[in-house]
Amino acid sequence: MEADKNGVPLDEAILGYRPVISFRVRKALGSATPDWEDVVDEILTQAIEKVKTGAFRGESSVGTFLYTITTRRIIDHIRQKTKVLRHAPEPATLPDPHDETENRERARQIAQVVNSLKPKFREVLYLYYYKEFTRDEVARELGISPRRVSERVNYAIKLIKKSVKA
Amino acid sequence: MRKCRYEDKIDEYLLNRMEPKEQTDFEEHYFICRSCFGKMSERNEIVQVLKKEGVLSTPEAGKAEGERLRSWPEQAFGFLTPLRLAVAGVSVAAVLLAAWLLIPRGGAVSPPLVLSGDGTVRGGAVAVLSPVAEVAEVPAFLEWKAVGEDIEYKVSLTGKSPLMSASTKETRIDLPDEIKSKMKPGQTYYWQVQAFRADGALVAESGRVKFRIVPKD
Numbered sequence: 001m002e003a004d005k006n007g008v009p010l011d012e013a014i015l016g017y018r019p020v021i022s023f024r025v026r027k028a029l030g031s032a033t034p035d036w037e038d039v040v041d042e043i044l045t046q047a048i049e050k051v052k053t054g055a056f057r058g059e060s061s062v063g064t065f066l067y068t069i070t071t072r073r074i075i076d077h078i079r080q081k082t083k084v085l086r087h088a089p090e091p092a093t094l095p096d097p098h099d100e101t102e103n104r105e106r107a108r109q110i111a112q113v114v115n116s117l118k119p120k121f122r123e124v125l126y127l128y129y130y131k132e133f134t135r136d137e138v139a140r141e142l143g144i145s146p147r148r149v150s151e152r153v154n155y156a157i158k159l160i161k162k163s164v165k166a
Numbered sequence: 167m168r169k170c171r172y173e174d175k176i177d178e179y180l181l182n183r184m185e186p187k188e189q190t191d192f193e194e195h196y197f198i199c200r201s202c203f204g205k206m207s208e209r210n211e212i213v214q215v216l217k218k219e220g221v222l223s224t225p226e227a228g229k230a231e232g233e234r235l236r237s238w239p240e241q242a243f244g245f246l247t248p249l250r251l252a253v254a255g256v257s258v259a260a261v262l263l264a265a266w267l268l269i270p271r272g273g274a275v276s277p278p279l280v281l282s283g284d285g286t287v288r289g290g291a292v293a294v295l296s297p298v299a300e301v302a303e304v305p306a307f308l309e310w311k312a313v314g315e316d317i318e319y320k321v322s323l324t325g326k327s328p329l330m331s332a333s334t335k336e337t338r339i340d341l342p343d344e345i346k347s348k349m350k351p352g353q354t355y356y357w358q359v360q361a362f363r364a365d366g367a368l369v370a371e372s373g374r375v376k377f378r379i380v381p382k383d
Contacts, residue, residue, distance in 0.1 A: 020203050022244040023210075023268070025194060037354060043380055045352045052358065063198035070197075110215040114222065124315075132181055160212055 001050065002058045010051045013062050014044060020063075021070050028074045035077070043073050106164065113163040119158035128153055170199055176206045180213050292319075292359045292372035298379050304349045309338040313361045313370045323357045325349065352381040 294310040361370040
């Protein structure tokens, strides 16, 4: 079995990319799509298959190799989905209580921290993320420089991260 | 560590402001750069909360649109109109009443799942033993810990579609050959156990447990 540049067996290295592939697939297909996990599994299975058959020996970066497979699989999936008859029912999906509980708790913590921020930080976050103003638009709205907008956004995010991790 | 040049583009990507080519480059980059992916994941979690209704979209945040902000007491309590106070009071009373009614009956609430050090998924009610996470081959049975005496367990197994639903008084159920033949390496499956008293009341459940059959070499 070939290994990556760090000497890790390729199949092991590939499985380590699950979070990255999951993020990409969920962004493309939407987290609410019940198929996203299966698509991720298919991508990993295909990648490991290519390693086993020698189609990929680690000549290029594992990341680039997986990015290519992921992108193609997403496109294929979207094409397949658009061919499905509109009236065909989607399979029922059971929500995973563990994931939902954990994610909800973290989201609640983040929301709590956001609510405790000083107004000057909440206002930039509101305009920049919720209203999706550009940095320059936020600056004009608040009468501050674009650089100051960036500083406040970055500082607010830093505060949120620090408080949630604590 | 030197800052990656893509790091400043994280917000643009998460807010879908990139041109297609730039987006492709960035996506390929985070497949290669663990640091950027880590930072982006972290930022994405926060951004998703910030974009939710009710987190920033409050009267205080609305004031940011050109108006001078109110003093902090006004900001803290200004949203409490008489109607909202009344609704809040009724809601609190309803919650307290519901809790008082529930406590004597000991109504079971689905517990959060915790993965313990030995790999057992504990639901706080029905502790699932096997299979969990990843398994080398199609499992021969599903097994869990007993929650009491004279309990009937209802077990369901699902893949891309429901595979099996069965009841037993034991703490293990063998998978029929016809079910096992449908289960393939590389696929992910889910199962759940519910525990019922003799009178039919649900007393505990495990939550939905995921396992994957590792692809064969």
